Amino acid sequence: MPNPETLEKLPPKLREIVQLFASAPKSMRLQALLEYSKKVPALPERYQGHNAMEQVHECQSPFFLATEVEDGRLKLYFDVPAEAPTVRGYAGILSEGLGGETPEAVLNVPDDFYYEMGLAELITPMRLRGMSAILHRLKNQARSAA
Numbered sequence: 001m002p003n004p005e006t007l008e009k010l011p012p013k014l015r016e017i018v019q020l021f022a023s024a025p026k027s028m029r030l031q032a033l034l035e036y037s038k039k040v041p042a043l044p045e046r047y048q049g050h051n052a053m054e055q056v057h058e059c060q061s062p063f064f065l066a067t068e069v070e071d072g073r074l075k076l077y078f079d080v081p082a083e084a085p086t087v088r089g090y091a092g093i094l095s096e097g098l099g100g101e102t103p104e105a106v107l108n109v110p111d112d113f114y115y116e117m118g119l120a121e122l123i124t125p126m127r128l129r130g131m132s133a134i135l136h137r138l139k140n141q142a143r144s145a146a
Helices: 004-009 012-023 026-039 045-050 085-098 103-107 113-117 125-145
Strands: 064-070 073-079
Touching (some): 012 026, 012 085, 026 085, 045 064, 064 125, 103 125, 113 125
Antiparallel strands (some): 064 073
């Protein structure tokens, strides 16, 4: 069961995703993560070729991200190869769970929220460090946008 203190710090959509993962059996969590890999929206043309995107070098897989603010809400863009489905799934979770939130809401997300989802049972420590770095970079961009 996820930590209630962590849950209360999450924006509603991300909270729902965390609770879904936490309540699912281990085998279903991996399947759900793979499903989220299909939910990463296509990049707008302005970001094709990683123009103005920040690379997260700590990731084993090539991972690029960019944020924009529109009407005080964040728009998130990720580029992750399909050959990295678990990391791409994490990008899908961030996109669905944090897209459209305020910079402040993103900054309040606990750095290790993905542990509450049971992902540590599915993913290697090296990939978890990469996920931590992704969230850190995302927060840096949100901070700059705020």
